[in-house]
Amino acid sequence: xxxxxxxxxxxxxxxxxxxxxxxxxxxxxxxxxxxxxxxxxxxxxxxxxxxxxxxxxxxxxxxxxxxxxxxxxxxxxxxxxxxxxxxxxxxxxxxxxxxxxxxxxxxxxxxxxxxxxxxxxxxxxxxxxxxxxxxxxxxxxxxxxxxxxxxxxxxxxxxxxxxxxxxxxxxxxxxxxxxxxxxxxxxxxxxxxxxxxxxxxxxxxxxxxxxxxxxxxxxxxxxxx
Amino acid sequence: xxxxxxxxxxxxxxxxxxxxxxxxxxxxxxxxxxxxxxxxxxxxxxxxxxxxxxxxxxxxxxxxxxxxxxxxxxxxxxxxxxxxxxxxxxxxxxxxxxxxxxxxxxxxxxxxxxxxxxxxxxxxxxxxxxxxxxxxxxxxxxxxxxxxxxxxxxxxxxxxxxxxxxxxxxxxxxxxxxxxxxxxxxxxxxxxxxxxxxxxxxxxxxxxxxxxxxxxxxxxxxxxxxxxxxxxxxxxxxxxxxxxxxxxxxxxxxxxxxxxxxxxxxxxxxxxxxxxxxxxxxxxxxxxxxxxxxxxxxxxxxxxxxxxxxxxxxxxxxxxxxxxxxxxxxxxxxxxxxxxxxxxxxxxxxxxxxxxxxxxxxxxxxxxxxxxxxxxxxxxxxxxxxxxxxxxxxxxxxxxxxxxxxxxxxxxxxxxxxxxxxxxxxxxxxxxxxxxxxxxxxx
Numbered sequence: 001x002x003x004x005x006x007x008x009x010x011x012x013x014x015x016x017x018x019x020x021x022x023x024x025x026x027x028x029x030x031x032x033x034x035x036x037x038x039x040x041x042x043x044x045x046x047x048x049x050x051x052x053x054x055x056x057x058x059x060x061x062x063x064x065x066x067x068x069x070x071x072x073x074x075x076x077x078x079x080x081x082x083x084x085x086x087x088x089x090x091x092x093x094x095x096x097x098x099x100x101x102x103x104x105x106x107x108x109x110x111x112x113x114x115x116x117x118x119x120x121x122x123x124x125x126x127x128x129x130x131x132x133x134x135x136x137x138x139x140x141x142x143x144x145x146x147x148x149x150x151x152x153x154x155x156x157x158x159x160x161x162x163x164x165x166x167x168x169x170x171x172x173x174x175x176x177x178x179x180x181x182x183x184x185x186x187x188x189x190x191x192x193x194x195x196x197x198x199x200x201x202x203x204x205x206x207x208x209x210x211x212x213x214x215x216x217x218x219x220x221x222x223x224x225x
Numbered sequence: 226x227x228x229x230x231x232x233x234x235x236x237x238x239x240x241x242x243x244x245x246x247x248x249x250x251x252x253x254x255x256x257x258x259x260x261x262x263x264x265x266x267x268x269x270x271x272x273x274x275x276x277x278x279x280x281x282x283x284x285x286x287x288x289x290x291x292x293x294x295x296x297x298x299x300x301x302x303x304x305x306x307x308x309x310x311x312x313x314x315x316x317x318x319x320x321x322x323x324x325x326x327x328x329x330x331x332x333x334x335x336x337x338x339x340x341x342x343x344x345x346x347x348x349x350x351x352x353x354x355x356x357x358x359x360x361x362x363x364x365x366x367x368x369x370x371x372x373x374x375x376x377x378x379x380x381x382x383x384x385x386x387x388x389x390x391x392x393x394x395x396x397x398x399x400x401x402x403x404x405x406x407x408x409x410x411x412x413x414x415x416x417x418x419x420x421x422x423x424x425x426x427x428x429x430x431x432x433x434x435x436x437x438x439x440x441x442x443x444x445x446x447x448x449x450x451x452x453x454x455x456x457x458x459x460x461x462x463x464x465x466x467x468x469x470x471x472x473x474x475x476x477x478x479x480x481x482x483x484x485x486x487x488x489x490x491x492x493x494x495x496x497x498x499x500x501x502x503x504x505x506x507x508x509x510x511x512x513x514x515x516x517x518x519x520x521x522x523x524x525x526x527x528x529x530x531x532x533x534x535x536x537x538x539x540x541x542x543x544x545x546x547x548x549x550x551x552x553x554x555x556x557x558x559x560x561x562x563x564x565x566x567x568x569x570x571x572x573x574x575x576x577x578x579x580x581x582x583x584x585x586x587x588x589x590x591x592x593x594x595x596x597x598x599x600x601x602x603x604x605x606x607x608x609x610x611x612x613x614x615x616x617x618x619x620x621x622x623x624x625x626x627x628x629x630x631x632x633x634x635x636x637x638x639x640x641x642x643x644x645x646x647x648x649x650x651x652x653x654x655x656x657x658x659x660x661x662x663x664x665x666x667x668x
Contacts, residue, residue, distance in 0.1 A: 009453060015460035022467075080452070102456030102488060105463050155523050181524045185496070185554040186489060188561050194527040217466070217481075 001116050002026045004045045006036030006062065007078070008054055016049065019105035020112060033057025040066055045073050046116045049108070050095075052079045060093045067094035074115040078103070106218035110170040117169065129164040132224030134203060134211060136164055145203065155180065156199050163212065163222040172219035196220060238363060239356055246355070247331070250347045251312075254333045257287055257345050265337045273337070274300040288330070290344040303332070303344060310334050315346075329353060388419045392426055399430060406430075445498040448491035455491075459484055493621040500551065500628040511655045512549050514584055515540040515577055521556045522575060525564075533569035540577045543584035545652040547633045555629040558622040559588040559648050566646070567592035580651075583635075587649035594646045595639060603639070626650075 003025045007013040010031070017027040028043070030036035033054035040048055040062070048066075050059040057065075063075050077095040091098065097111055129136040135144045141157055143150040152160065162179045163171055173192045177183040181191075196212060204210045212222050257280070265273045277289045277300040289301030296305065306315060315330040332346030391409040398406040407430060408423040416424070462484065465477045518540055529536050545552070563573045567590045574589040595603055604627045626648075630637040635652045 011457055012453075012460070015457075015464070019463070080449070100492075102452055102459055104459065153523075181520065182549070183524070183553060183557070184550045185557065186492065187524070187557055188489075189525070189528050189564065191524050191528055194531060195524075198527055217478075 001046045003047045004028045004039055005049045006030045007051045023109050033062050037062050047112050048073055048075045050075055050077055052077055063094040076111055076115055107172050110172045110219060113169050114166055131164055131167050131222050150202055159195055159199055168223050170215050170219045170221045242359060246352045254345045254347060258333055258335045261343055270341055277301050288346045292342045294340055308334050310336055385419055392423050448494045497621055497625050497628055500632055511544045512547055514543045514545050517549055517553055521553050525560050535572045537574040541579050543577050543579050544655040545584055546655045551629045555626045558626050562622055563588055563590040583651055583653045585649050585651045587647055589642045589647040591645035594641055
């Protein structure tokens with residue numbers, strides 16, 4: 001997977017590159033917006049990581065220029081903390097996801113991976129999801145393991161759906177808060193952990209390892225045993 | 226003091242009146258004696274007898290007695306005095322001479338060589354009447370003066386006191402956190418000390434307000450500027466965590482948690498500053514408040530129930546204008562507050578009521594509550610009740626709720642729920658809501 005990181009703080013750029021390389025990405029760096037735009041036009045990247053504030057050409061203009069040229073590479077925007085208006089503008093301007101600085105590298109990795117596997121815009125979203133024996137019917141809003149029907153609360157269904165859409169990939173706590181609950185703030189309590197543990201209680205089989213794996217310091221992932 | 230002053234002034238006046246009067250009387254008496262003595266020498270005793278009889282009839286005049294060497298009265302109304310030559314003061318309290326009462330009398334006795342004794346005197350009751358009249362006058366002047374003075378100083382004092390009171394009221398309001406309150410100002414042509422006091426007080430408050438806002442900005446700037454170095458610290462920690470093991474790994478994780486805590490606080494500060502200052506933040510959509518509340522409650526329900534707390538929910542459908550993310554955050558902060566400040570088995574009640582003028586979202590707990598005098602203060606950033614200092618939390622939860630409320634034109638109220646605390650957010654009626662029923666009228 002090829003990732004272009006457009007970031008003007010050399011130290012951050014360096015760590016981002018190091019971290020993404022370790023998770024198996026091929027990383028290119030651009031230290032300003034103009035160079036970033038040129039690289040993105042020339043080479044096919046799987047994901048762009050673009051800082052919102054850049055010398056020469058700001059991140060937002062970079063993304064909207066790419067979109068205007070019909071380059072649809074998924075973009076993760078890095079925004080300054082406390083800039084909610086920036087976030088909204090970033091998503092409206094063609095960004096696919098955003099991450100608030102300072103972020104953990106685990107969070108960045110998870111989001112980059114999630115973006116790279118994002119189905120192309122034209123293909124239809126699958127109506128059923130499957131992980132091992134676990135089958136989720138997104139239209140009927142039902143879940144089954146083998147022929148055993150699982151009774152899920154709406155929120156638990158949504159949680160399971162988000163995990164299964166990222167089958168085999170880490171979904172961070174923040175991503176779950178955004179995608180399951182629609183929370184764009186950081187609750188001080190461990191609501192995610194509690195819900196995961198309730199969900200595990202419903203889908204796991206006694207004596208078997210859990211389908212939902214906790215990745216320490218990163219988040220959760222679902223995978224077939 | 227005033228009265229003492231009047232008494233002293235009165236006595237002095239009386240004494241000086243007496244002195245002047247006596248001096249005048251004595252001069253007159255001596256002059257008369259000298260004139261009559263001269264007449265005796267020139268024209269003989271008979272002329273003196275006639276002159277005395279004549280002088281004595283003058284109204285307001287002196288009193289006379291002319292006696293022969295045998296003591297027999299020759300002329301004049303004064304009774305025999307028995308006084309020797311020179312000045313004598315007679316206190317004839319009860320001596321009544323037909324026609325005029327003599328009380329106090331001063332006389333001068335002068336022997337006329339060879340044949341007679343002349344006594345000339347002056348009735349002093351005139352003087353004492355004058356003294357009494359003067360005394361009365363002084364007394365009343367003093368009494369009236371003192372009375373008027375007292376009333377005036379009371380009125381003036383009361384006015385001044387009321388104006389000083391204005392400054393005190395303002396100071397109390399400011400101490401209670403209402404930084405915008407100022408002492409009443411008067412546009413006086415010639416400012417007095419109290420005007421000066423009020424103006425100085427207000428200048429001081431303006432200065433404090435500037436400093437407070439500067440401190441606020443500085444703290445926001447610090448949070449903002451420390452972002453990058455903290456990112457670097459975090460990145461280095463992650464690198465350590467990937468390669469280290471054992472005690473070093475454990476320490477790195479601990480530092481990571483501390484950095485996280487720091488970042489959360491900074492995040493909350495920046496978030497607060499943003500909500501307070503960015504007017505573009507509120508998306509103006511009608512929001513189904515009950516739906517949003519249910520979503521937030523569902524997120525917290527497992528935590529609430531697992532901790533043994535009971536949840537009571539009663540929601541009336543309501544639409545409000547605003548930003549769903551922000552309102553969800555406000556509600557989440559309130560629920561987390563209730564969780565933090567109650568024991569297990571507590572009851573937490575969340576409700577939405579609609580009123581004529583809007584929707585009231587309230588979270589009520591039956592915990593220790595907040596003392597009435599602290600309710601204003603907990604809305605200030607970093608204010609934490611003494612009892613909860615050791616608990617986790619940024620001290621920014623309620624200030625963020627307050628800022629979100631303000632952004633939405635909602636009023637935030639903290640009330641005593643007896644027992645516990647009730648926090649309620651009253652949102653104005655949604656601009657685009659249907660006049661009745663639940664559904665939104667979307668244009």
